[in-house]
Amino acid sequence: MYNDEVNAADQAVNRIEVGGANTRPGMSKRKAKMIVRDLDFFYGANQALYNISLDIYQHHVLGLIGPSGCGKSTFLRTLNRMNDTIPGTRATGTIKLDGTDIYRDIDDVASLRTRVGMVFQKSNPFPKSIFENVAYGLRVNGVRDKQLIEESVEDTLKKAFLWDEVKDKLDQSAYMLSGGQQQRVCIARALAVQPEILLMDEPASALDPISTSKIEDLIGELKKHYTIVIVTHNMQQAARVADFTAFFFEGNMIEFGATKKIFTKPDIKKTEDYITGRFG
């Protein structure tokens, strides 16, 4: 699914590479929704991320790949400050969302999370009905209008390719659904808040192949309205869904570029070793 958009970005990145700055793209024609510069991250005294810099382009999918423990999930969680919930963590550097530094310029971290949503690795619906799960984010952020809530729930469940399967049993407990369905409930739930960016942490790793491909189709649709960053340990999946890919290793970002390039002719040997399965 390499369409014109990706090819254009591809070329843009290539243009920069010709100039020599391989890991610091910045002059693409695509709008950078989020910009990360010189990000270091610490769990207490242990450094987990070293000097990460990359751009996240609007209406594109950025895939983060790398072996276990390389920091890709940690990095993902810095983008919506979910790491704040872990005591003793510290981040230095800059992360900007539409020009606003999310660590220094934002007081209310909850409002950040309404703009940057997250879907977790293991689906975690609330012990509530399907309807109430999807409506949760709306209620908690002040939406009171009953009809508005109902319409939103329907809309986002449709966007998550789940509406037809659950429209007759919205009052049932979400736990009665299959794993793949529960994950789509979680996606609908995240979408209901109207985020601009959706972070997905290995969303299909706990699912069967059919559910996985449903979710991958979903991502292809979603990027038309949202910007997506997806962590995956499955390289084929990254190749399938991501427009851009960043390869992480031991807390460093080794290479960043258009997916096609990363997977066919990467610049850095380590990337090539990982892609070809020599380790990890």
Place this chain on the structure above:
Amino acid sequence: MKRHNFKSKSKLLEWIGEKFIAINALAAVLAIFLIFIFIFKESIPLFTDSEIQEEVTVERMTFKQEWYEGRDAKYSWQPNSEVPKYSLMPLFVGTIKAALIAMLFAVPLGVGAAVYSAEFANRRMREFIKPVIEMLAGIPSVVLGFFSLIVLASFLQSTFGFVFRLNATNAGIALGVAVIPIVFTVAEDAMTTIPQSLRDAALALGATPWQVSLTVVLPAALPGIASGIVLGFGRAIGETMIVLMASGNAAIISGNFADSIRTISATIAAELAEVVFGGAHYSVLFFLGSLLFVFTFLINLGGDYILGRLKERYQGRTL
């Protein structure tokens, strides 16, 4: 290599050992069984012995009686007067009054403290609160009764101007102190077992930490909190020493919570020493004991039932 020649282990010994352990394990079952039998046994004469029934019957214990000719029918518990009166209503009312005050006092404090401990407190605070609650739980009820009798009663009387120094409120508050650790422990336990992944999901949707507590944790922990309250209520109903020492021990029916009361348990404790073995009063006290036993059994059963039904709402996942 020479093979060792082990002595054959005595299979008989093993069998005896296992049976011995098994028999001892049935001790708890035997105990409950015996308690049931012997409490009820001593109250049976109420239903069978005609001599006793001259003095008291279940019917007379339940309904208003015209104890003296010409006077109004009333509920009255005066087993030791010339005309022995055995209405159970004053005792029921007293028990409920004390338990009600205890729960009104213990539930907000116990649940509130549990919410703070589970949702707001950092580790140091939690490790401070835990021993505080355990110390509270470790205070023997006779000490709470003593404190209520000697200190609390005077304080309450001088602050609120109660007519009776020992009354339902006095005993109820001390009872509440005894119930708080039960409610706290069960409620806090229920809230801390809510998985972090649910909290994360809510936070990622833009909920503030308090919103997470209110809209995700508390509803999910409700079965546990409810069962803690039910257990606490069962304790409040059955508790003896506190009410015996601090409630005034007057078997009257009134809506005023500053009046003295008599509870079922205190009645048994106070009067058992003076009864004639096998007499009517004796049987009635054992009957009261049976009632108490059945009540607390049903309350605990009810608590388990509530737990089960509420958990059903969250089918498919055991939290």
Place this chain on the structure above:
Amino acid sequence: MNTLTRAAADRTSEKVKKIVEARGTSGGHLPRTITLLAVAIIVAMLAVILGNVILGGYHIISWDFLSSPPENGMEEGGIFPAIFGTVALVLLMTIAVVPVGVMTALYLHEYTRPDSKMTRVIRMAINNLAGVPSIVFGLFGLGFFIGFVGHNMDNMFFSDQGPVWGQPAIIWASLTLAILTLPVVIIATEEALRSIPRELREASLALGATRLQTIRRVVLPQALPGILTGAILAVSRGAGEVAPIMFTGAAYYLPYLPEKLNDQFMELGYHIYVMATQSPDVEKTKPILYGTVLVLLVLTFLLNFTAILLRSRMRSRRVNV
């Protein structure tokens, strides 16, 4: 529910977006403050109770107080007999309850499957036992131990004398308390057994040991701290309960110490109860009353503290294994 058109869905999204963006920073310090208040009230209550008892009683505590008998109708003297009686009582109780409780826990954990009928019956019995009001235990002690066991013992062996065993006695009181504290021992022992890794048992069985040998040589020694914890908690509970012993053997004033199993005894908790409610001159006996309460409280807290210490050491050791 109406089905949405594309345009309607977009309008919905816009409306939601506006509302979500407009959410202010939620204050919400109120819940934290209120619940913290609850904690503060509880801490204050504990402090008041403990403080009152300590201040009221510490000045009378002395070696004399702890070692001499009461005099002059409880207005002077000490509480030694009550201490002695309490110790003797819980000692007998422990001898009765620990073996039975440990064996029950062993049976439940080592021999039966968790879903077997026997397990469920025993567990139901334990839960019920734990919920029985203490006065009902007192009634049981009176009706069963004294009225049935003791009475029949008298009929069989002492029919020519007055009651020997069919009367309040320290043995009956301690047996009553043993039944009351049975759940405490069982639960603590079970916790200890659960913390022993399966691999240890399997290693023993794989070497040809029988289940009984495994229990005796591997499981029990490992479980000892937990069993000890349970015993200490049971003792602490037993020392504090009054209702079960009121009619089964406790007495307010005895000129002698209990020497035989069918003697009556003085006891700290019972002493407090009677002194507080039936003293002819409350003011004169107040110092001794406070002293007795302080002694009982210190005893209870020391026991609980020891048990908690043991338990946390046991848990941290398990982590290292």
